[in-house]
Amino acid sequence: MSTEDTIKISAKNVQVHYDDTHAIKDVNVEIADKAVTAFIGPSGCGKSTFLRCINRMNDTIDICRVTGEILIDGEDIYDKRVDPVQLRAKVGMVFQKPNPFPKSIYDNVAYGPRIHGLANSKSELDDIVENALRRSAIWDEVKDRLQAPGTGLSGGQQQRLCIARAVATEPQVLLMDEPCSSLDPIATVQVEELIDDLRKSYCVVIVTHSMHQAARVSQKTAFFHLGNLVEFGDTDKIFTNPEDPRTESYISGRIG
């Protein structure tokens, strides 16, 4: 599998503390652009916490403290001059459970563009919404009921709607926190195909519990264990020939 060499995100000595708990211990990682990077590891290993550092969602948790630096395109996102709100427009996020707003399908997708003033006119906004829905492979299913509530869709459709919502703000990075964990196998396949497609335009980082999913969709894989980044490398290599014994036992199902 080919990966491009441009580095989009680079983390240096990242530490995260929740009060007294040391959740992320000295993580260094370089994440490539236009590729899918998967974070795997047992529950509570810190993979979601680290993901939430990349768009500073941890700022919304009072007791969380992040040190070290995370660079996106060479710029430290924890620099004082960086506004986390602006950052999150650039780094979109899709959550574990589909969380469409209690608004119409159209308004869900138009939410980001409206906040950030991405459209000059109604017709431009219509185009943005349509494009986002097409890119998220859900346009055909919803094009006739754009004004219906987003909460009325099935779980898999809701998740693709949430992806469309993130895509509509034109982010550069797309973070996905176990996006398929509450979906059935068929919806999972659809979302996975979508992720593979999104890779062409974005730097995608996905946290997943399913090792098969990591193997299917990602080009790079990072294995987290007890807050440490144990091993990081090409997905093929991690799954066929891991270097660290902990990675090997996790992948073969002995821990986790």
Place this chain on the structure above:
Amino acid sequence: MSLSMSVLIVIALSIVGYVLAPRRALRLVGGDRRKLASLPKQYGLSAGLSVFLPAMLIALLGGIGGVAGSVLPVIIVAVAIGACCLAILKSRPDFIARNSAETLIKAVLIAASGVAILTTIGIVMSLVFETANFFRDYSWTDFFFSTTWSPNFRGDSALGILPLLWGTLYISFIALAFAVPIGLFAAIYLSEYASPRMRSVAKPAIEILAGIPTIVYGLFALITVGPFLRDYFAAPLGLEQSASSVMTAGLVMGVMLIPFVSSLSDDIINAVPQAMRDGSFGLGATKSETIRQVVIPAALPGIVGAVLLAASRAIGETMIVVLGAGAAASMSLNPFEAMTTVTVKIVSQLTGDTDFASPETLVAFALALTLFVITLGLNVVALFIVRKYREQYE
């Protein structure tokens, strides 16, 4: 024998059944409780309730049915004694008292909700009958459409509801216009911005307002707010010289309503799932954008419910109006003029020497029924709105 005496006897017999039924069952198995079909206390509960409930039902039905006061207590006691004997005799080891007690407890619960519903029906019935009497003496078109309110106990009164309804709605409107924004903003601050420590102090502090008796608010309106508004607003503007005014009563009532709006809205805003906020933050929305465009719309049905509840309170409020707005019925737009409301006039028509046959007194029931219909309508609307939008988020 009086009715209260018979009730005491019923209670005594219930206790007798409660004590004796398990004893008898235990005696029949020679004291080995493992041979009983149910626990001893369940035999007691079943027996006690099967004495108490039928006797009370007879008392209620007899009371409503108009059975003579001398006969009813005798019937009640007879039924209780019979039920007590039957319950003790039934208390055999193979009697499944557990299921019987279960059924009887359900009956108690049904009775409790029945009391609440029957009371409501009773209130409505009494209002309806008296109102019907009123309309026999006084034309309903004059009542609903006349703009004059001048009761005269020597007869020949003008009893138009419009000036009173206008006062009620005007004062309620001012109260809500004051309480809804302040209460809602306070709720937003408390649930979205305040630190847990701030919240733990501020929330109870606001809720103290709900515990102040309305007469105290009335005094506050009378001696502080009224003169203040007159001296600094009404008089300089040349509007009115009276300390009693719609504005005074409205503002003070608004203060009273703040905790209703803020406390309920706060709970509702807190019930909006964190996932909604995360979704919005994740798209690069600021806190106030998230609150305005995601949290408030999601919480809207509940907030509307809170506002309508506050509206019902405002419409029914009496004390603050008497002391704050005066008792003069008038239809004016001037907010610094004294006005009065439906509730105040109900009180004043029923106090003093009253003759329950004259339209001047009976009008109180017509006023009360009108008010009841209005608040009921508001509650129905509130329920409807809440139901319609309840499932917007999971």
